[in-house]
Amino acid sequence: VDNSGRCEKSGEKEENSSEFPGPRMESLPEAVLIRILASIPAVDLVLACRLVCCQWKNLVDGAALWILKCQQEGLTGAESEENAENWQNFYFLSKKRKNLIRNPCGEDDLQHWGEVENGGDGWKIEELPGDFGKEFPSEEVHKYFVTSYEWCRKAQVIDLKAEGYWEELMDTTQPKIVVRDWYAGRSDAGCLYELCVKLLSENEDVLAEYKSETVDIPQDNDANWTEISHTFSNYGPGVRFVRFEHGGQDTLFWKGWYGVRVTNSSVTVEP
Incomplete structure (x- = not known):
């Protein structure tokens, strides 16, 4: 041109x-x-x-x-x-912000829960309030998981990157990771409850861990629901997965499902 x-x-x-x-x-x-x-x-x-x-x-x-x-x-x-x-x-x-635990209340049976340990008669899902139980504080919760006469445990592993939390965010900002769970006994039976949550690296090395004490709920308890929570912060770079595990059993060793009840579990990543 x-x-x-x-x-x-x-x-x-x-x-x-x-x-x-x-x-x-x-x-x-x-x-x-x-x-x-x-x-x-x-x-x-x-x-x-x-x-x-x-x-x-x-x-x-x-x-x-x-x-x-x-x-x-x-x-x-x-x-x-x-x-x-x-x-x-x-x-x-x-x-x-959302609950990263899938099927937290047993609406889909045991779907999404892995590494399931079915002690005694194993896990069972029941409708609230259940025998000798109390209604849950939230009307949105309709079911719970219940344990048996030997230890029952179940776990979920959350892939943070797959959920949209990119590596730079987790390594530099290190947003709070908040874990919550709800447990209750039935008023006619004693039971035990435990919660263990681990923050894992890409190679599944444990970078941070929270483990509750073993909660001993006596027989003739009030059957009220109790919330347990923990907040991870300043946990350092490299966190890619969250492993959530909880479980329990009854202390009377009665056949059936007289152990601890759990529901409405949650893991959230927050500002």
């Missing part, structure tokens, strides 16, 4: 640009630009908008945009949230 051709195209470009008078995006006040960007889906902000120019990259990497998105979507308010250091990570962790 000769010089005249290039000049002609240049002239066309100038003529076309004159058809759209007014300020360009880069001339907008930063506060206005942040409000515009806050209306864009978070994934697009990180994967596309961040690559447009240095100004947009700085805004996407900064706190103001993510604070606004958190406010717009109702993700702020608690003290821990107000003190969040990395608001982008806080936003994504808050949006992804």
Whole structure:
């Protein structure tokens, strides 16, 4: 193409640009630009908008945009949230927050639970409140697992990367990993309960561990449901899996299902 051709195209470009008078995006006040960007889906902000120019990259990497998105979507308010250091990570962790334990209440029999130890007559799923039992504090829970006259245990291993928690996030931010479980006995029988949770590396080395004491529930107890919880934090880099295990037995060695009852187990990754 000769010089005249290039000049002609240049002239066309100038003529076309004159058809759209007014300020360009880069001339907008930063506060206005942040409000515009806050209306864009978070994934697009990180994967596309961040690559447009240095100004947009700085805004996407900064706190103001993510604070606004958190406010717009109702993700702020608690003290821990107000003190969040990395608001982008806080936003994504808050949006992804869910129970990573599958089938926590026995609605799908023993599906998703592995390494099952069926002592005595093995695990059984029963409807709440059950014989000599109490209703669960939440109306959303309808069933529980119950143990027998010898130790019954079951476990789940959660793949954090498969659940969307990328390696850099786990290694640098090290978000809290919160573990909860609920247990109860029946009022006419004594029982034992244990919980053990391990944070594992890619090679399944144990990087952190929580093990409860062996809870001894006496016969003639009140059958109330009790919550047990533990929060892992500052656990160091390399965590890729969470192994959750719980179980128990009755202490009278009665045939059938008189042991500890468990339900509504949960593992959550939180800001």
